Amino acid sequence: MSRKSRIIIVGSGIVGASTAYHLAQLGWKDMLILDQGPLFETGGSTSHAPGGVFQTNPSRMMCKFAQYTVDLLRSLTYEGKPCFHTVGGIEVSKTKERHEDLYRKLGIAHSYGLTDAKIISPDEVLKMSPFIDPEKIHGGYYVPTDGLAAPVRAVRAMAKYVTDLNAGEFIGDTPVTGFKISNNQIRGVETPHGEYEADIVLVSTGIWAPKMGRLANISLPLVPCEHQMAWLEPFDELKEFQAEHKEAQVEHALMRHQDYSLYFRQWNDTYVIGNYRHEPRILESEELKKPEDAEEMPSLVDFRPDDFAGAHQESNWLFPKFAEKKLTRKINGLFSFTLMESSNGRNIN
Numbered sequence: 001m002s003r004k005s006r007i008i009i010v011g012s013g014i015v016g017a018s019t020a021y022h023l024a025q026l027g028w029k030d031m032l033i034l035d036q037g038p039l040f041e042t043g044g045s046t047s048h049a050p051g052g053v054f055q056t057n058p059s060r061m062m063c064k065f066a067q068y069t070v071d072l073l074r075s076l077t078y079e080g081k082p083c084f085h086t087v088g089g090i091e092v093s094k095t096k097e098r099h100e101d102l103y104r105k106l107g108i109a110h111s112y113g114l115t116d117a118k119i120i121s122p123d124e125v126l127k128m129s130p131f132i133d134p135e136k137i138h139g140g141y142y143v144p145t146d147g148l149a150a151p152v153r154a155v156r157a158m159a160k161y162v163t164d165l166n167a168g169e170f171i172g173d174t175p176v177t178g179f180k181i182s183n184n185q186i187r188g189v190e191t192p193h194g195e196y197e198a199d200i201v202l203v204s205t206g207i208w209a210p211k212m213g214r215l216a217n218i219s220l221p222l223v224p225c226e227h228q229m230a231w232l233e234p235f236d237e238l239k240e241f242q243a244e245h246k247e248a249q250v251e252h253a254l255m256r257h258q259d260y261s262l263y264f265r266q267w268n269d270t271y272v273i274g275n276y277r278h279e280p281r282i283l284e285s286e287e288l289k290k291p292e293d294a295e296e297m298p299s300l301v302d303f304r305p306d307d308f309a310g311a312h313q314e315s316n317w318l319f320p321k322f323a324e325k326k327l328t329r330k331i332n333g334l335f336s337f338t339l340m341e342s343s344n345g346r347n348i349n
């Protein structure tokens with residue numbers, strides 16, 4: 001099969017889908033979006049991300065991007081369900097120094113347009129995050145418009161927008177295995193189902209991007225990293241969020257505890273703990289086989305209990321109710337981080 005498109009987007013995670021969505025808004029047609037996995041739970045990072053959006057960032061550009069993201073996701077629905085839950089985001093302070101730092105963040109946030117951000121007392125934190133022990137914190141930095149994206153639903157909503165406009169087509173189960181390049185110009189891609197031609201090829205393959213780059217003989221400055229996440233047993237107090245209301249329901253604020261590089265989110269009738277406080281675990285994208293489905297993806301690498309031990313202890317200290325629950329699902333998830341090359345040619349993160 002050979003067909004010509006204006007652009008081929010390789011990968012239909014949130015980055016590929018969002019690119020197609022924005023190009024469609026600009027009037028682009030003839031777009032082809034290919035993914036190696038089944039649409040739209042492809043097995044990429046988007047398929048198993050918890051969707052936390054904290055907008056505050058010391059970089060003005062990143063902060064503005066995050067604000068744009070929240071506005072965009074709030075405007076999207078899929079099959080009548082929202083793509084964003086505006087539950088608010090709270091960063092807590094365990095130490096006086098962290099509390100001081102929250103005031104610095106507040107100044108940054110106000111000057112970058114997050115004008116309703118504020119510092120709140122431990123008791124106010126408790127109202128929005130009822131499992132926390134307010135005695136353990138000095139207070140919280142609260143951004144009411146932070147919240148939780150529904151990542152795959154957002155991808156579906158964006159893809160629908162593109163296809164409803166007849167601006168492009170999404171095809172799953174089609175891995176790109178090579179690039180057609182002549183005279184140093186990209187001409188298209190190769191797949192097991194045949195070749196596809198295009199004026200432009202955009203690679204948005206997340207953790208597989210370095211491998212794609214090497215196929216095209218270019219360096220893509222991304223690297224796959226492991227990131228731990230673990231689910232707790234259900235809580236009786238959250239029973240109403242279970243069953244038929246599954247996936248859409250969340251009420252507690254998204255929480256962050258930066259003294260220990262931890263975050264916490266309600267997940268229907270339970271909670272998820274996200275842990276960044278462990279050895280950097282970096283992989284080569286060639287090592288990562290194509291998962292059969294979204295369920296298989298998190299098991300591409302093993303969960304490392306030792307990496308999680310300190311995070312678990314700290315979580316139980318801050319949220320004493322967590323200590324009553326066992327961990328159920330535990331993963332070392334994978335997503336890509338940017339990579340810089342230093343002047344001596346070594347890659348640094």
Ligand SMILES: Cc1cc2nc3c(=O)[nH]c(=O)nc-3n(C[C@H](O)[C@H](O)[C@H](O)COP(=O)(O)OP(=O)(O)OC[C@H]3O[C@@H](n4cnc5c(N)ncnc54)[C@H](O)[C@@H]3O)c2cc1C
Nearest residue numbers: 011013014015035036042044045046049052176205206333
């Ligand atoms: C455990 C975990 C927690 C996270 N928490 C958060 C969070 O709270 N907030 C946040 O903002 N981010 C979070 N992230 C990060 C976020 O999920 C990723 O940054 C984002 O999903 C990356 O999107 P992407 O489109 O670049 O990649 P992906 O979603 O991985 O999409 C890449 C796509 O490319 C396809 N592909 C790969 N190779 C090929 C090929 N050869 N041919 C065709 N298709 C191919 C894949 O199948 C995949 O669908 C988290 C990630 C993980 C894993």
